[in-house]
Amino acid sequence: MQDSVEKVKIVTLGCAKNEVDSEEIAGVLLEAGYSIDGAAKKSAVTVINTCGFLEASKAESIQAIKDAVREKRAGRTGRVIVAGCLAQRLGPELMKLAPGADLYVGVGQMGRFAEIVKEVQAEREQRIDVTPPHHRWAEVQTRARTGRPWSAYLKISEGCDHRCTFCTIPSFRGGHQSKPIERIIQEANHLARTGAKELNLIAQDVTQYGFDLYKEFTLPKLLKELNKVEGIEWIRLLYFYPNRLTDEVIETMANCEKVVPYIDIPLQHAHPETLRRMKRPWDGERYLGLFEKVRKAMPECAIRTTYIVGFPGETQEEFDYLIDFVKASHLDRVGAFVFSKEPGTPAHDLEGQLAPRVKRERYDKIMRVQQQISLAVNQGWVGREMDVLIEDSRDGWLVGRSHRDAPEIDGMVFVQGEAEPGQIVRTKVTGAEEYDLYAELLRMPVSGGKKLKPLRQAMPALPL
Numbered sequence: 408m409q410d411s412v413e414k415v416k417i418v419t420l421g422c423a424k425n426e427v428d429s430e431e432i433a434g435v436l437l438e439a440g441y442s443i444d445g446a447a448k449k450s451a452v453t454v455i456n457t458c459g460f461l462e463a464s465k466a467e468s469i470q471a472i473k474d475a476v477r478e479k480r481a482g483r484t485g486r487v488i489v490a491g492c493l494a495q496r497l498g499p500e501l502m503k504l505a506p507g508a509d510l511y512v513g514v515g516q517m518g519r520f521a522e523i524v525k526e527v528q529a530e531r532e533q534r535i536d537v538t539p540p541h542h543r544w545a546e547v548q549t550r551a552r553t554g555r556p557w558s559a560y561l562k563i564s565e566g567c568d569h570r571c572t573f574c575t576i577p578s579f580r581g582g583h584q585s586k587p588i589e590r591i592i593q594e595a596n597h598l599a600r601t602g603a604k605e606l607n608l609i610a611q612d613v614t615q616y617g618f619d620l621y622k623e624f625t626l627p628k629l630l631k632e633l634n635k636v637e638g639i640e641w642i643r644l645l646y647f648y649p650n651r652l653t654d655e656v657i658e659t660m661a662n663c664e665k666v667v668p669y670i671d672i673p674l675q676h677a678h679p680e681t682l683r684r685m686k687r688p689w690d691g692e693r694y695l696g697l698f699e700k701v702r703k704a705m706p707e708c709a710i711r712t713t714y715i716v717g718f719p720g721e722t723q724e725e726f727d728y729l730i731d732f733v734k735a736s737h738l739d740r741v742g743a744f745v746f747s748k749e750p751g752t753p754a755h756d757l758e759g760q761l762a763p764r765v766k767r768e769r770y771d772k773i774m775r776v777q778q779q780i781s782l783a784v785n786q787g788w789v790g791r792e793m794d795v796l797i798e799d800s801r802d803g804w805l806v807g808r809s810h811r812d813a814p815e816i817d818g819m820v821f822v823q824g825e826a827e828p829g830q831i832v833r834t835k836v837t838g839a840e841e842y843d844l845y846a847e848l849l850r851m852p853v854s855g856g857k858k859l860k861p862l863r864q865a866m867p868a869l870p871l
């Protein structure tokens with residue numbers, strides 16, 4: 408019985424940033440003597456860490472709250488706390504859409520979760536606490552990681568200072584707030600000591616890092632410091648903002664051997680007029696110039712972007728321009744979203760909203776065009792060598808990721824040979840598909856790791 412009193416179930420929805428928030432909440436609660444079990448059948452408290460980015464994520468979060476409230480009524484959980492972006496975004500409206508939880512609390516409260524849970528257990532009244540976000544960074548040592556030990560997300564800042572007209576994030580995550588550099592280094596060391604080889608630095612805009620704290624953009628300095636952290640072998644950055652990907656940032660990335668040549672830079676569009684309506688900088692011409700610089704400094708750099716198709720007022724000409732840009736930029740990877748009218752954003756009320764059918768057709772077209780490009784870029788790797796971080800095995804193949812593949816986002820490399828999960832091995836690429844590559848293992852781990860077993864001779868069937 409004592410066990411169930413102390414047990415907290417945490418349900419996480421949404422992106423990697425939410426995953427980190429949940430790990431911080433879990434760590435704080437573990438320190439305070441609670442036990443954490445994401446699959447608990449009975450718990451004292453259930454925390455739903457919601458996502459409020461798009462209408463689809465909102466529906467998923469509301470369903471999760473309703474499920475938890477049902478569990479509470481059935482006596483399988485004592486209290487329900489709704490946390491995160493959707494609570495911050497909707498506030499009292501969420502209490503009406505998904506009633507019955509005991510507390511609705513916004514973002515940036517991870518460090519306070521022990522108090523929050525205690526208060527909720529002591530109170531009878533339903534409550535809401537979504538004051539504007541003020542991020543209190545949780546203690547580094549208390550983060551309870553749930554993912555694979557060799558790959559960790561490290562949040563370097565919160566919020567965003569840009570005001571893209573389609574985006575809800577600044578309205579509930581607040582303005583940009585950087586985590587102090589010494590705290591990030593401390594966290595990186597802690598993650599390395601607990602097994603991380605790959606650090607995935609996350610922020611709405613990594614290029615903005617440091618300005619609020621140090622009155623200058625400090626990403627280059629941060630990268631040079633992180634590059635010294637012992638045990639870390641790959642440092643990956645997610646996400647760049649185009650007009651701050653400066654020569655200094657590019658040069659620093661190229662010179663820090665642990666920073667992988669990988670750029671995820673959501674451009675959203677390429678036509679100057681569409682970008683103006685989105686309140687986004689530059690245009691296709693300047694983006695091409697930027698990619699030229701990046702590729703010159705880092706010839707193996709993988710570049711990924713995302714576009715929004717069917718933005719209000721997007722003419723056929725603007726869309727055709729985007730398609731031409733997709734062909735000319737020849738990026739490794741492209742994702743696309745169909746424009747979604749998000750309440751509370753300026754784009755919601757813009758004139759020239761497009762019919763769902765047109766948006767869908769444009770989405771299909773852009774994805775079709777990119778498929779050929781992704782395949783061609785992947786085929787360009789056949790015969791070349793690359794390092795692969797092994798994570799799994801499937802149907803006789805090792806499954807891993809190269810510098811070109813961010814976790815949970817990009818493709819995979821299927822490797823013929825034997826190695827342990829968590830090892831980084833040298834491979835030679837033997838085959839390519841649109842998303843994934845095939846490779847054979849060449850030699851022992853690039854560094855660290857246990858001894859490899861000998862290469863297998865027989866070529867197993869492709870894992871399709």
Ligand code: SF4
Binds near residue numbers: 574577612
């Ligand atoms: S930069 Fe990204 S997070 Fe910031 S407002 Fe634009 S789309 Fe939203």
